[in-house]
């Protein structure tokens with residue numbers, strides 16, 4: 001079992017690349033943990049300086065070279081647009097710094113394969129920010145399945161639905177394949193679901209059959225940057241043709257013979273950030289929804305079903321280790337970053353990754369890229385596609 005060892009977070013300094021919504025969530029979670037946020041690097045020194053001032057971070061770096069010259073930086077958090085991950089992570093590892101990279105790890109599996117190799121050769125901690133694993137009940141479910149609590153895994157189903165790109169006036173850098181990669185909804189949120197359900201079920205996807213749809217083929221791009229989840233400001237726009245996926249339907253086959261199905265959408269009105277999974281085993285089933293994250297449904301055939309409410313005293317040790325607040329004090333999205341970093345920085349303090357990391361490693365991030373390749377090919381060719389190696 002892998003739970004965090006006690007360590008002194010004050011021994012570490014972290015720099016954050018990216019000044020948008022998610023970069024700020026990283027910085028805030030680090031500070032809650034007690035890790036010093038040494039500075040921010042943004043798309044321009046002015047943006048970095050402005051965000052650093054807003055959230056009370058001392059320094060804005062002018063370049064990645066300058067950031068890596070700072071001896072106070074032990075770990076670098078990469079939250080820049082996806083197309084920058086590869087070069088930035090390469091440089092960070094070469095400078096001997098641990099790294100936490102936002103998902104998806106890269107824009108192609110060629111890039112992610114190289115990052116896996118570089119990370120392994122470096123001996124440094126290299127994590128992918130699949131934070132949803134760190135809702136305490138997802139950690140509990142992972143352990144419960146490992147301990148045989150559901151029996152043999154048969155069916156894995158669910159969805160990840162959002163509505164923030166529903167209108168043709170909604171814009172974000174992820175809509176541009178050069179910035180975000182060839183898969184948009186699947187790359188951004190579908191990979192969260194697949195990473196999470198692989199982590200909980202302990203199963204590996206072996207092949208996929210996918211259908212991708214682009215319902216909004218023309219969008220209005222504002223002239224100037226737009227932060228993720230912010231509403232359009234009604235200013236000047238240019239028309240852009242869209243080719244990436246608004247939605248995806250994916251059938252999955254797993255190594256042990258289990259079957260799965262996933263619906264992904266960024267255009268489902270009213271679904272703000274709704275990830276749901278259900279795993280049906282030969283003895284029992286379990287299900288969880290991100291909008292009621294402190295409740296885990298456990299289904300039985302021969303006795304009443306259960307709702308486990310998050311409470312460290314009622315959970316297994318893996319789940320309890322991720323819980324930050326007493327039961328009934330609902331934990332949410334931002335808490336998962338705190339729990340994830342507690343785990344990752346525990347590994348940094350221990351001097352190397354545990355045998356079975358609970359956080360997503362670069363291997364896990366690469367696996368998601370290989371699944372994305374297979375999804376793209378399946379959607380193009382209309383057939384089952386095996387996951388490459």
Ligand code: SOE
Nearest residue numbers: 022103162188189192228273
């Ligand atoms: C945007 O779709 C986004 O911020 C994702 O990039 C995150 O990973 C997800 O947690 C919320 O939505």
